[in-house]
Amino acid sequence: MGAKTLGPVRRRFSPWNDPDAKPLIEFKNVIKRFGDFTAVNDVSLKIYEREFFALLGPSGCGKTTLMRMVGGFDEPTSGDVLLDGKSIKGVPPYHRPVNMMFQSYALFPHMNVKENIGFGLKMDGLPKGEIDARVQEMLKLVKLEPFATRKPHQMSGGQRQRVALARSLAKRPRVLLLDEPLGALDKKLREETQFELMDLQMTLGMTFLIVTHDQEEAMTVADRIAVMDHGKLIQVAPPSEIYEQPNSKYVADFIGDINLFEGKVAACADNVIRMESPALGTVIEVEDDEHCTVGEDAWFAVRPEKMRISLDQPAQTGLNVVAGEVWDIGYLGDSSIYHVKLANGKTVRATIANTDRMVERPIGWEDKVWLTWPRDAGVVLTR
Amino acid sequence: MAGLAPPTAGGGNAAPASSQNGWTQRIVILVPYVWLLVFFLIPFFIVLKISLSEQVRAAPPYAPVFDILTDPAATTLEKLSMLGLGNFGRIFSDTLYIEAYLTSVVIAGISTFATLLIGYPIAYGMARAPREWRATLLMMVILPFWTSFLIRVYAWIGILADEGLLNNVLMGLGLIDEPLHIMSTNYAVMIGIVYSYLPFMILPLYSALEKMDDTLLEAAQDLGCTPFKSFWLVTFPLSLPGVIAGCFLVFIPAVGEFVIPDLLGGSETLMIGRTLWEEFSSNTDWPLSAAVAILLLLLLVVPIVIFQNQQAKMQESGR
Numbered sequence: 001m002g003a004k005t006l007g008p009v010r011r012r013f014s015p016w017n018d019p020d021a022k023p024l025i026e027f028k029n030v031i032k033r034f035g036d037f038t039a040v041n042d043v044s045l046k047i048y049e050r051e052f053f054a055l056l057g058p059s060g061c062g063k064t065t066l067m068r069m070v071g072g073f074d075e076p077t078s079g080d081v082l083l084d085g086k087s088i089k090g091v092p093p094y095h096r097p098v099n100m101m102f103q104s105y106a107l108f109p110h111m112n113v114k115e116n117i118g119f120g121l122k123m124d125g126l127p128k129g130e131i132d133a134r135v136q137e138m139l140k141l142v143k144l145e146p147f148a149t150r151k152p153h154q155m156s157g158g159q160r161q162r163v164a165l166a167r168s169l170a171k172r173p174r175v176l177l178l179d180e181p182l183g184a185l186d187k188k189l190r191e192e193t194q195f196e197l198m199d200l201q202m203t204l205g206m207t208f209l210i211v212t213h214d215q216e217e218a219m220t221v222a223d224r225i226a227v228m229d230h231g232k233l234i235q236v237a238p239p240s241e242i243y244e245q246p247n248s249k250y251v252a253d254f255i256g257d258i259n260l261f262e263g264k265v266a267a268c269a270d271n272v273i274r275m276e277s278p279a280l281g282t283v284i285e286v287e288d289d290e291h292c293t294v295g296e297d298a299w300f301a302v303r304p305e306k307m308r309i310s311l312d313q314p315a316q317t318g319l320n321v322v323a324g325e326v327w328d329i330g331y332l333g334d335s336s337i338y339h340v341k342l343a344n345g346k347t348v349r350a351t352i353a354n355t356d357r358m359v360e361r362p363i364g365w366e367d368k369v370w371l372t373w374p375r376d377a378g379v380v381l382t383r
Numbered sequence: 384m385a386g387l388a389p390p391t392a393g394g395g396n397a398a399p400a401s402s403q404n405g406w407t408q409r410i411v412i413l414v415p416y417v418w419l420l421v422f423f424l425i426p427f428f429i430v431l432k433i434s435l436s437e438q439v440r441a442a443p444p445y446a447p448v449f450d451i452l453t454d455p456a457a458t459t460l461e462k463l464s465m466l467g468l469g470n471f472g473r474i475f476s477d478t479l480y481i482e483a484y485l486t487s488v489v490i491a492g493i494s495t496f497a498t499l500l501i502g503y504p505i506a507y508g509m510a511r512a513p514r515e516w517r518a519t520l521l522m523m524v525i526l527p528f529w530t531s532f533l534i535r536v537y538a539w540i541g542i543l544a545d546e547g548l549l550n551n552v553l554m555g556l557g558l559i560d561e562p563l564h565i566m567s568t569n570y571a572v573m574i575g576i577v578y579s580y581l582p583f584m585i586l587p588l589y590s591a592l593e594k595m596d597d598t599l600l601e602a603a604q605d606l607g608c609t610p611f612k613s614f615w616l617v618t619f620p621l622s623l624p625g626v627i628a629g630c631f632l633v634f635i636p637a638v639g640e641f642v643i644p645d646l647l648g649g650s651e652t653l654m655i656g657r658t659l660w661e662e663f664s665s666n667t668d669w670p671l672s673a674a675v676a677i678l679l680l681l682l683l684v685v686p687i688v689i690f691q692n693q694q695a696k697m698q699e700s701g702r
Contacts, residue, residue, distance in 0.1 A: 071605060072604075072605075073601055073605075092604070092609075093601070093604040093605050094604045094605070094606075094607045094608055094609055099605055099606065100601075100602075100605050102598050102601070102602055104596065104598055106596065106598040106599050106601065106602035107602075108599060108602075108603075108617060109621065110620045110621055119603070119606050119616075120605075120606030120607050123606055123607035123608050123612070124607055167606070168605075171606065171607070
């Protein structure tokens, strides 16, 4: 498959680090208000050709509005949206070289699969032979050839999703907009489809812009994720950076599971930040090149899987170590999650991967345990 | 007057009765069937019987009259032999009746089309109106029903007459020099029908347009459709069930309409409802008018069956 050979290319793909790269879509200080409500608040963002870009955030954060401004269904109140360097403000949806896959799929119920997929091509006035060929190609792409003459109401949710995808791809748009494309599918089908979407995007070499509230989905498919909240971009970065280097408590908390320890910055030198947290009874040292100021309030954020849990007291106490009691154990199959209650009443989560079958787990309920973490396990957040 | 089966006739579409609540379901279905039997089927057979009888100068003005309780069997058989299709033969041999049927269908057809042309934009506007206005708009469509139908049709005489409101206004504006002769013509009848039956067109259209998913229109535009084109390619085809329902709800009663042609039509307006009334009251020819009514029913059965099929299909496709 072409997708496989493009693998290494994808790994090196990072046009956002190239100052000379020309963005395909550019939002310039975009503000969108609906009455008193500000849906999008001063967003500037560049999305590059062939990128799989995800807008992620809770419902009402403005991600869908931002996408609809690319599709032409909403116009910015102020600011500008550029496509290929040209402003598309005021261009109606039917004159924009972008297509959207709707959350509800929005398939035309009075048309069969073929007619749905060929609709946009017919609107472009393509000759019939060409439309048929392209529809066939699309049916093959989404593996729906046997269903060409079915009506949407005769198909399952997963099949309808594919028809919607094929229809939005048929016109070979400059950008494909995906509005919660997998929201209506069950978990297993959703995960499968995520990988299919990635392969498809690679094979077609197209730019995909996806809106989702599902962080796993965004992490899986996207080259870069923009985490949004209350109409603002909080962080725009590749998934691994979003996960390992969140820039704020909001992002850290929104993506995955995380422990947050409150404290004060005591020293910053040689890329090591020293935090004092009297509530925890320990000093925290973090390898971090972030700028910080001594005396500032800060939070230490560390993922549960980066915590080490042990029954034995570590050699060095008072640094990157806390003691507590196992309060709850959640067995998830691939891993187990331990809720450890500290002396100050705070609960800390630590996960252990269950790499061996059928072993007696040595740590049980109400055991006194020590939690430790290395200096590079977490990050210091100041907002 | 048109034999539109009540919607309950769709009871045949009910889910198959499960053994547990089978009998309650059967009773529920039975109610409309009993209703149909008592108030539609039995009167229908009475009318059918009269249509096969002969006109006589007596009360009732037809013969034979059956009295199942007192008549001996032989007399009943003799009376049965008196029934015949003579009245139907008379209808087919006289061009007056054929003409009346045709005129009714043409006037009802043109009026239905005009009702659709006027009703569609109104229903469309209502369905696109802000949600909080819709109930009020719907109320305004139904409001005329609060006044007697007869009075509303009489009011049109005042509007359409040669010395009426319309002509006065048009002449006052200097648009015409002589009054338009609308009253007592087929045009007046059509205006009356369009006015009277407009709500029956608007309501099904509105219900079809109101539940339309707006994202379908966005999808159409996204795929390169101008708003005008997306109306014809998406909105209109999806509202077709409403269009068909509205057209039948107007056409079927309009064919048999009697009051409007009688009040607004002229001597040349030969609609079947009026012909029927003439035969019934002026000529006291009950058997012939009964035959006219039976034929009208047969004439309307075809569109009614099409209408019912359409409804059933719509339910199947889940729309």
